[in-house]
Amino acid sequence: MTFEVQNGRFSYGGQKNIIDNISFTLHQGKVLSVLGPNGVGKTTLLKCLMGLLKWNSGCTLLDGKNIRDYSPKEFWSKVAYVPQAKQSTFAYTALEMVTFGRSAHLDFFRQPTDEDRRTALACMKDIGIDFLQNKLCSEMSGGELQMVLIARALAANPQLLVLDEPESNLDFKNQLTVLDTIKDLSRTKNISVIVNTHYPDHAIQIADSTVILKRNGECLYGDTARIINEANLIDAFNVKVRLRDVLIEEETYTCVIPVSA
Known part of the structure; x- marks a missing residue:
């Protein structure tokens, strides 16, 4: 499976573009993170790339075919979406x-x-x-x-799993459980994953590639190790940060340290 966005632009009601000329490619079994501050349009991007909102220009391709040319049943048999979790009021069991x-x-x-x-x-x-x-x-x-x-x-049984802030509002243990699950699904089940997150550390931990959304509509895309750097994080989040590598039990972890606003 190959999932692509080509020259996607989107604005609400003809206003200034929230997303301006974004392009990326996601291959089978890989993880793409979408990173950016609150209100920058991360959830909007997810909705556009799945066709829940219509691009003003540009398109989304699944295996080289515009997703507009798939029937809804055919598309959603290949792609699964997990929105931000809210407390459920429905008396269904987990299995149901x-x-x-x-x-x-x-x-x-x-x-x-x-x-x-x-x-x-x-x-x-x-x-x-x-x-x-x-x-x-x-x-x-x-x-x-x-x-x-x-x-x-x-x-x-999707080929692509799209998750909107799956680790948001969870404690440390549950955040790790979700992140480990995402990594395991991509590596052992060969499922492609797009995950929207607030946390640069999490993107570094699980993502092969990353999109960074900035408030001016500009989008940065590339390999996670290259695209998540101090200059890009300072520019996107307007926060002074430092990246430091920590060696723990013979494995290196990159920590993102916010220094000042």
């Missing part, structure tokens, strides 16, 4: 919620089968949350619900 992810493969009036439920449970086992299968989503913590939503997306 994950089974909803099979809808991309069901006819309009067909109910999920036992095979669909087995597939859903297998997705939960793959990311280590099958113990939650009978727990109500309305009684879950933010971290639990986020993992259930990821499992629901995986139940569609």
